[in-house]
Amino acid sequence: MGNEAIARGAIEAGVRVAASYPGTPASEIMETLALAAPKLGFHAEWSTNEKVAFEVAAGAAITGVRALTSMKNAGLNWTMDMFMTLVYGGVRGGFVIAVADDPDAHYSSNEQDTRFAAFYGEIPCLEPADQQEAKDMTRYAFELSEQLELPVMIRSATRLSHASGDVELGKIQKLDRKPVFDKHWKMPYRWNVYGPPGPVEKHKWLHSRIPLSKKAVEKLPWNKLEMKGRPKLGIIASGLGASYARDAVRRLGLEGKIAFLKVGAPTPLPEQLVGRLLKAVNTVFIVEEGDPLVELQVKVLAKDINPKVKVSGKLTGVLPPVGEINTDIVGDALAKLAGVRSRTDKARELARTKVSKLVAPRSSTLCAGCQHLGSYWALKQVLRKLGGSVPIVNGDIGCYEQGGYGIFSKSMKPSFSSISVRYLIDSPYETLDTNYIMGAGLGLMQGEFHAGYKDGAIVAVAGDSTFFHACIPAVINAVHNKAKGVFLVMDNSWTAMTGHQPNPGTGVTATGQPTKTLYIEDIAKACGVEYVKVVDPFDLKATQAALEDAMKTDGFAVVIARRVCTLQAQRQKKFVGKKIVVNPEKCTSCKLCVSLGCPAVVFKDKKGGIDTILCNGCGMCVQVCPTGALSAGE
Amino acid sequence: MEVNLIVAGVGGQGSVLASHIVAMAAIKEGLRARVGETFGAAMRGGAVASHVRLGKKIYSPLVSKDGADLVLALEPLEGIRNSVRYLRKGGLLLTNTRAWSPTDVNIGLAEYPNMKTIEGALKKLGGRAVGIDATSLAQKAGNVRAMNVVMLGALARTGKLPVSVNSIKQVVQENVPKGTEEINLRAFELGLKAIRQG
Numbered sequence: 001m002g003n004e005a006i007a008r009g010a011i012e013a014g015v016r017v018a019a020s021y022p023g024t025p026a027s028e029i030m031e032t033l034a035l036a037a038p039k040l041g042f043h044a045e046w047s048t049n050e051k052v053a054f055e056v057a058a059g060a061a062i063t064g065v066r067a068l069t070s071m072k073n074a075g076l077n078w079t080m081d082m083f084m085t086l087v088y089g090g091v092r093g094g095f096v097i098a099v100a101d102d103p104d105a106h107y108s109s110n111e112q113d114t115r116f117a118a119f120y121g122e123i124p125c126l127e128p129a130d131q132q133e134a135k136d137m138t139r140y141a142f143e144l145s146e147q148l149e150l151p152v153m154i155r156s157a158t159r160l161s162h163a164s165g166d167v168e169l170g171k172i173q174k175l176d177r178k179p180v181f182d183k184h185w186k187m188p189y190r191w192n193v194y195g196p197p198g199p200v201e202k203h204k205w206l207h208s209r210i211p212l213s214k215k216a217v218e219k220l221p222w223n224k225l226e227m228k229g230r231p232k233l234g235i236i237a238s239g240l241g242a243s244y245a246r247d248a249v250r251r252l253g254l255e256g257k258i259a260f261l262k263v264g265a266p267t268p269l270p271e272q273l274v275g276r277l278l279k280a281v282n283t284v285f286i287v288e289e290g291d292p293l294v295e296l297q298v299k300v301l302a303k304d305i306n307p308k309v310k311v312s313g314k315l316t317g318v319l320p321p322v323g324e325i326n327t328d329i330v331g332d333a334l335a336k337l338a339g340v341r342s343r344t345d346k347a348r349e350l351a352r353t354k355v356s357k358l359v360a361p362r363s364s365t366l367c368a369g370c371q372h373l374g375s376y377w378a379l380k381q382v383l384r385k386l387g388g389s390v391p392i393v394n395g396d397i398g399c400y401e402q403g404g405y406g407i408f409s410k411s412m413k414p415s416f417s418s419i420s421v422r423y424l425i426d427s428p429y430e431t432l433d434t435n436y437i438m439g440a441g442l443g444l445m446q447g448e449f450h451a452g453y454k455d456g457a458i459v460a461v462a463g464d465s466t467f468f469h470a471c472i473p474a475v476i477n478a479v480h481n482k483a484k485g486v487f488l489v490m491d492n493s494w495t496a497m498t499g500h501q502p503n504p505g506t507g508v509t510a511t512g513q514p515t516k517t518l519y520i521e522d523i524a525k526a527c528g529v530e531y532v533k534v535v536d537p538f539d540l541k542a543t544q545a546a547l548e549d550a551m552k553t554d555g556f557a558v559v560i561a562r563r564v565c566t567l568q569a570q571r572q573k574k575f576v577g578k579k580i581v582v583n584p585e586k587c588t589s590c591k592l593c594v595s596l597g598c599p600a601v602v603f604k605d606k607k608g609g610i611d612t613i614l615c616n617g618c619g620m621c622v623q624v625c626p627t628g629a630l631s632a633g634e
Numbered sequence: 635m636e637v638n639l640i641v642a643g644v645g646g647q648g649s650v651l652a653s654h655i656v657a658m659a660a661i662k663e664g665l666r667a668r669v670g671e672t673f674g675a676a677m678r679g680g681a682v683a684s685h686v687r688l689g690k691k692i693y694s695p696l697v698s699k700d701g702a703d704l705v706l707a708l709e710p711l712e713g714i715r716n717s718v719r720y721l722r723k724g725g726l727l728l729t730n731t732r733a734w735s736p737t738d739v740n741i742g743l744a745e746y747p748n749m750k751t752i753e754g755a756l757k758k759l760g761g762r763a764v765g766i767d768a769t770s771l772a773q774k775a776g777n778v779r780a781m782n783v784v785m786l787g788a789l790a791r792t793g794k795l796p797v798s799v800n801s802i803k804q805v806v807q808e809n810v811p812k813g814t815e816e817i818n819l820r821a822f823e824l825g826l827k828a829i830r831q832g
Contacts (some may be wrong), residue, residue, distance in 0.1 A: 106672070127663065129666075130693070163670040163695035164654065166661050243693035250691070251698075327694045347701070348759070352718055355755040359715045360744035362644070362681045362736035409738040592740055599679050603740050611735075613769075613778055 001066035002160040003028035005131040005167050006098050009138025011069045013094065014175035017060035019053035021469065023072030023497035024107035025161040026100035030070055030503045031499070035511040040172070046501050046510040049438075049469040050075035054082050061095035061151075062191050064177035066142050070098040072107075074437060076114045083151075087121045088202035089190045090149040090209075093177070094142030098154040100161040103289050103324035107158070109397070109437060111322065113290030118153040119267045122206050124213045125153040126220075127239035127266050131165040133222055137192070137264070139170065144216055148184075148209050157264070157289050159240050159324070176519055179613045222264030225273050226256075227280060233338055234259030234281035236274060238266040238294050241287035241325065247330035252340055266294050277305070280304045286313035287330055287336050291321075300375065308555045312337060361408035363429065368600035369577065369616035371563040372400045374537035375490050376428035377624065378544040379459070379563075386551045388456030390420035392448055395432030398463035399497040400490045404432030420455040428597040433462070439470025444482040446474070457551055458485040465495035465503040467520055478556045479528040486550045489520055490537070492565035500568060513540055524558045531557035538563055540623045544630060566616060577617020578632040580610045586629035593621045593630060636689035637796050638697040642716040643708030644734045645680045648782035652706070653684030655786060655809055659801040662686040670695030679734075683716050688796055697732020706789050708782055709734045710765070714752050723760035728753075728788055728829075730781060732769035766828040772821050777814065782823035799826070 006029050010018065018037070020030035030044065037044035043060075047053035050071045071079070076099050082099075099117075102108040102163035118125035126141055128134040134156060141152040162530070182190075189195020193202060217223075227234070235258060237245040242262040247257055261277045263270055266288065278284065278301065286295040295313040302309050312318040318333045319325060335342035366372050383391045395404045406412070406429055415421055425431050436445055443462040462471050467489055495501040502508045505515035524532045531553045535545045543561055550557035569575035584607045593601045593608040600614035601621055608629060610621070622630045639656065643649035650671055657667035668684040685697045702720040707713025707729035717727045733750055738744040747755070749765055756763040766788055770782040783806055790799040803822055810818040 159670055159695050163668060165668045165695070166666055223771065240695075243695070326696050326698070328699050331698075345700075348723070351758045351760075355714075355718050355758055358747045358751060358755055359718060360717075360746055361738050362711065362713060363738050365679045365737050368680060377718075384667040407738060407741070409743040427737070429737075533707060538829055591741075597737070599737065601740070602735055603742065612735075 001028055001164045002131050002134045002156055002162065003100070004032045005134035006070070006138045006154060006156065007032035007036070008167070008169065010096065011040065012135070012170045012172050013139045013142040014173040015068050015142070016042050016065035016093070016175070016177070017057055018042065018069070019047045019056035020070045021047055021050045021053050021075060022495050022501040023075045024498050025102060025158045026070050026075070026076060026098070026156070027501065028161070029098055030510065031501070038511050044510050046503065048504060050078040051082060054079035057088050057233040058082065058091070058095060061091040061093045063181055065177050065179050066094040066175065068096045068098060073099065073101045073112050074108055074110065075309065076117055080117070080601045083117065084121055085193055087123055087206055088193050088199060089187065090183060091145065091151060092149070093305070094145040095151040096138060096141045096145060096154060096157065097151050098138065100156040100158065101290060102158050104158070113293060115155050115266050115290060115293050118155070119293065123150050124148070124217060124265055125155050125267050126264060127155045128160060129239050129242040130160070130260065131163070131167045131210045134160060135167050137222065138617070147216065148212055148455040150186070150209055155239065157240055170392040181523070185209050199521045214271065216268045217265040217268055218272055220264035220270065222262070222272055223270050224262045225261035225277060227277060228256060230280050231257060231259045232282045234241050234261065234277045234284045235287060236261045236263065236277065236294060236298060237287035238263050240289045241330070244325055244327045244330040245287040245334070247327040248334050251327070252333055252335055252338065253340055254334070254340070258338065262370055263294070267297070269294065269301070271298050273369040274298060274301055275305045278302050278309050281309060283310045283312060283337060285318065285334060286311065287319070287325070289325055302402060337391045363408040363599065364402055364405045365429065365551070365565055366399060366402055368598055368614040369618035369620070371492060371537040371561065371566060372403070372490050372597055373428055373598050374540055374543060375400070375488065375561040376403055376431050377620070378537070378540055378547055379431065379488060380425050380428070381544050382459060382547040382551060384454050386457060386548060390422045390457035392458050393431055393433050394444045394460040395435035396441040396460070396462040396466050397438045398466050400461060400463055401432065401435055403428055403461070404435045405429050414569050427595055438466050439474055442471050442474040442478070442487055445476055445485045445487070449483045449485055458557060459488060460485065461488045463581060464489065464491040464493060464505045464520060468518070472523060475524060475527045475529065483556055484554065485556060486547065487556070488547065489558065489560045490609065491520055491560050491562040493562070494565045494568055496565045496567070500565070520560050529556060529558050531555065532560070534560045534562055536563055537561040538618055538620060540620060541591055566618065570616060575616070577615070578619055579634055580615055580617060580619070580622065581631045581633045582630050583631065586627045590626065592624050592626060596621055596624050635796060636692065637689070637794070638702045639686040639688070639704045639795070640697055640702045640716045640720050641684040641686060641708070642704045642712040643682050647708040648779065649682050649684055649708050651809065652708070652782040652786055653686045655802065655805045656686050656789070656795065656797070657688070659797045659805045662801050662805065663797055665796060666690060666692055668692055668695045681712055681715065682772055683696060683712070697826050704728065704789070704792070704794055706758060706785055710749065710752055711736065711746065714747060714755060714761060717756060717759065717761060721761045723758060725761045726792065726794065727756055727761060727763040728785070728792065729765050730768040730785060731765040732767060756770070764829060768825065768828070771824040771828060773823055775821035776817040780814070780818050783810065783818045783821040784825035784828070787822040788829050791826045791829055795801070
């Protein structure tokens, strides 16, 4: 796996401190490091958020040891304050920032291209094209970082991070460096940006590194220029783009007929190599995953080197500016540019359109017996009773965000109403009205309150890991600025969506060491919240009652629905459910059981039923069924 | 020589492990392998597809449109979903016949295609569908979760992989959870016997 390869590269480089916050598709970098850390004797941690992780790793690098921080695309945004400032003094030990982007937003709320952050922060970015390069480049990134005294970014993407391939391993370096501290190391007040000579001089120092970065990327072993004579067409490709482009070139039989430059770094570019290609060709096709970073730079270079060359890529519409690319998309574009025929079979396309209609969509759902289903059920009942005409439920990032994924087979039309509009919540997957990023729901809730929204109740939901990551300042803000609303924390004691990593509420560290368990109710109370209640979401009535009380409270109320993630409880054999007995004669086909949204509840021949393979016997559907058609057995 | 395979299923069925087993068996026999996983939310119950590419010169981790020689489906709806996009003319869909009905069907907003419909659809696309009740066979082997291994047994029997039955069997043994080797071996054998060769 690409993520494992990045971790292996760090291990081979002798990493001493690694810190991260989970986020798909990057999580396995730290999961792998955490597995190896106890044996190899380095520190690996899940930090409370990416900014903290970044600072933990940066602190280690300042003392001269090698450090890595990893995160998903959106995670990098949390680090930007420190990121943009750390670069003014750089680092002493190798510091690698490994980021996994997610073009096509498979697991993310946006498609941002984080390579631009490297450009913005004036540090080099290496972009692997496959798993072998992911390992080798990460290892080298530590050396480059020490050579330049700057952080170095490794940019991965879903199709690399979450893809696997054969990798030849290298030797594990044993560095045994003693951490040292010298506050004026090579520059006065090196680690204190305000210390004289101050930020502007330190910015000047950062600029002085650019020629060194450029020189280094020119010699990368992962650059490869293949060019015979003076071909009309050339490709410049980076990272995964190079892998897609190679497959496309081969499929179209263009091997040896066009120039091909694979660059190991999208920023800064190996300008001399790019220049050699630009001088030779009439048209250059830029293939890169994400936004046109390489393309923009090549355009600038072409202006001086060969103004006649046509630069084609995402800016010219040859490649789509959104979504991810693949061999088909690159192949079609390349066929057009090269003037060769691409293969389309019209009859087959017609058959495909017909057959596609038979394929039912598969909406994303919570797991069978997931406690969030209970929380959403209770919330729905309470909003019906006390939510006013148009309540607002502000969502957040975690498993429970599926409460806003909708039902794929339902198509919604845009509304142009000038007044608030109520939409019925049919399934739990239609509950969330807003959803953006970690911790945003609670902030939005406060803005809606201060705006004077009166058409319905205002609610925010978040999970336990999100609470620790991003909600604590917003809780304090709500208390301090006297916001009103209900904050429902769905606490399953794990960072579940990204693959069950521990968090401060779990009681274990990344490497499995027992540690102090923090309780959200303690933190909420310490922040000054007066209404704080903890309930078991499997108990629908109790959860409903707590939410009702919270809504009646004149102030800011926190309800914590706590139960260990069902999957974890099953894995640890801490939960044994009951057999759910179905009595079809009592079923009146009201479909309330179906509206619970549990994937183990099925509806066949107009009767509710249970998929016994999926069911874990939590008994929530029994509480929902009004006629006793579902009951709990042994 | 290049073989492209898609292993499709629903999150939690073991399609990712199944795809890795095929890839590791190929590496064992001296080939290069790439596996690209695609799934929506990182969750149980979602549609999952692993793209497996075996050969000497492969770069992209994804199979191209109409580029799969085989689709191995642990769930029929996911089998047809991936066949529509990826299965080449003359390709084979090998599917478990046990449906995992999506919420969209449960709430009456969509219809689940039956096996006959799927077979007909595959014919229209110029491919072929073969179904086996792998879930029942896994239960017979001792654990319903060994369903993915039943399907691997059936896949090995098709003779369409550039990898021997024994290599796959061996990699299965090395990669299933400790203590479940016997159940998985039985599941593999039941899968082997479930279809005829070719």
